[in-house]
Amino acid sequence: MNTMENNALATEVAQLRAIVDGSHMGSWMWNVQTGEVVFNERWAEMFGYTLEELQPVSYATWQKLCLPKDLAISEQALDDYFNGKANKYSTEARVQHKNGGIVWIRDTGLIATYTSEGKPEWMCGGHVDITEFKENRMALAESRERLQKIADNMQGTLYQFVKRPDGNVAFPYASSGIKLIYGVTPEQVKNDATVVFKAIHPDDLARVEQSIEQSYQTLEPWECEYRVIVENQVKWVYGHSTPEREADGTVLWNGLLIDQTERKLLEKRLAQTQSQLEAAQRVAHLGYWQADVNTGEMEWSETLFLILEQDPLRFKPTVHDFLGLVHASDRDKVRRGFEPGYPGHEFDFRVVLRNQEIRWLRQWGLIHQSKSDPHLIRGTLQDITERKELELMLLEQSTRDSLTGLYNRRYFMDFIEKRFSSNRAADQNIFSIISFDFDHFKRVNDNYGHLVGDEVLRVIGRIVFDTIRETEIAARVGGEEFMIYVPGASATEAATLAERLRQKAMKHEFLADQTKFTVTITCGVAERQVTERNFQELLGRADRALYKGKESGRNKVVIAEP
Structure with missing residues (x-):
């Protein structure tokens, strides 16, 4: 070989070495027959070693570092290559790092x-470090699993609905809950959704179609409440979604459908109860009373003494004594109803009985139009405690999470949307959002059972409630996901609150099957920016900060970038 050929070969070798070194690839050469191997320095560095530390190197060096399960897969891939079943050797494997961690590599040769x-x-071949890629893929899988759990556990379905310019309608995506709403599977409506319109109650179909068409034309949010008939049963459905128009004229809606049947039944029972109470009051004149606004003297019917738990033989009612039974917060309102010249009135108020029980009453009062008794007011009182409690129960069911007692996702999202809209008009008002969820919560359910997992959620929910101020709003927005609205707080100030919650959660000890354990949370914090167009952008930044905390080790607070 002449000098020119030697120089050309040396140049080619140098170029190949530069390519390998520039790619940060760990290169290897292996003599299949003798077991002799040659590694470059980068190969050893990938696993926390220097090449000198691993000397003498051989094929056994690789066997020692590779995890046994993955080594078997690697050797099977080699056999397939040697036997002509594959045109090259390629596999992915986990390798033990010097510090005890795991490094994922892609191995080809x-x-x-x-x-x-x-x-x-x-x-000849190389190892490429793909650890970050693997971790990101696992994090994405966890996020998808979390979203699927939310979808599977709601009394309804998350969905995407499209209407194309030619009139074709479909559900490109729908969670499994669509079976509860329309009696169809996601696959049945993925390309053609006409079957779901057959399930809509005939009396509501035109209204539903009109609402969809209006949203299609105006791109205003779609919202509708209607009935469906599934397996000969009538259900009430509430739907809400946000549309966006694509370049070809297709409109895509992202939203949810919720089974409202139970709430509708409660509303119906509430209406029936209210009607019965009002009819009884009008017909039977329950709780009749009469008052002289000049002297303050009153007359009560026997039923009114029973309602207010007073002894008619010992208690001589006056306006002053009656007001003494009224709850302090309602007293001024009731007092005005007995003032001279005050017109007829109807209002609800509370009374405090002798055993400190609070009852709700509805009072009707009219001035007695008589020349002989111009100062008399006559009226009735009705005990409406059960109706009020039912109203409060309905309100609680619609806004509260039944497990933790915190607000639920629907209430929190509506609340944030309203605050976001109001603050756009006053950009000097700031607020921040804390988004957090548990680290490895699945392990709690797997190791101790879902009842213990529910108890963990309840306890952490209580810790959140006890830690935040009255002006701050906390909600459970998913299986183990929580969000907190912190008004008047910068991201740094909200992060201080998040850190307090993180430490309290970490320090609390739980007991299951005589075993003590603790949990940790990762928090993302985002401050509202005046440039943000909608509240979803703000929540998205908080979630991305949370996931950044997950990817960087968990059990920490991360502030989102503006």
Whole structure:
């Protein structure tokens, strides 16, 4: 070989070495017949070593560092390559790092030379560190699993609905809950959704179609409450979604459908109860009373003494004594109803009975139009405690999470949307959002059972409630996901609150099956920016900060970038 050829070969080798070094690839050469190997320095660095530390190196060096399960897969891939089942050797494997951690690598190689007998001799290949890629893929899978859990556990369905310019309608995505709403599977309506319109009650179908068409034309949010008939049963459905128009004229709605049947039944029972109470009051004149606004003297019917738990033989009612039974917060309102010249009135108020029980009453009062008794007011009182409690129960069910007692996702999202809209008109008003969820919460359910998992959620919910101020709003927005609205707070100030919650959660000890354990949370914090167009952007930044905390080790507070 002449000098020119030597120089060209040296140049080619130098170029190849530069390519390998520039790619941060760990290169290897392996003599299949003798077991001799050659690694570059980068190969050793990938696993926390220097090449000198690993000397003497051989194929056994690789076998020692690779996890046994993945080593078996690697060797099977080699066999497939040697036997002509694959055109190259390629696999992914986990390798033990010097610090005890795990490094994911992609391992590829080709046979470079053969022996005189035609057997593989030298193989050349490389290892590429794909740990970050693997971790990101696992984090994405966890996020998808979390979203699927939310969708599967709601009394309804998350969905995407499209209407194309040619009139074709479909659900490109729908969670499994669509079966509860329309009696169809996601696959049945993925390309054609006409079947769901057949399930809509005939009396509501035109109204539903009109509401969809209006949203299609105006791009205003779609919202509708209607009935469906599934398996001969009538259900009430509430739907809400936000549309966006694509370049070809297709409109895509993202939203949810919720089974409202139970709430409708409660409302119906409430209406029936209210009607019965009002009818009884009008017909039977329950709780009749009469008052002289000049002297303050009153007359009560026997039923009114029973309602207010007073003894008619010992208690001589006056306006002053009656007002003494009224709850302090309602007293001024009731007092005005007995003032001279005050017109007829109707209002609800509370009274405090002798055992400190609070009852709700509805009072009707009219001035007695008589020349002989111009100062008399007559009216009735009705005990409406049960109706009020039912109203409060309905309100509680619609806004509160039944497990933790915190607000639910629907209430929180409506609340934030309203605050976001109001603050756009007053950009000097700031607020921040804390988004957090548990680290490895699945392990709690797997190791101790879902009842213990529910108890953990209840306790942490109580810790959140006890830690935040009255002006701050906390909600459970998913299986183990929570959000907190912090008014008047910068991201740094909200992060201080998040850190307090993180430490309290970490320090609390739980007991299950005589075993003590603790949990940790990761928090993302985002401050509202005046440039943000909608509240979803703000919540998205908080979630991205949370996921950043997950990816960087968990059990920490991360502030979102503006």
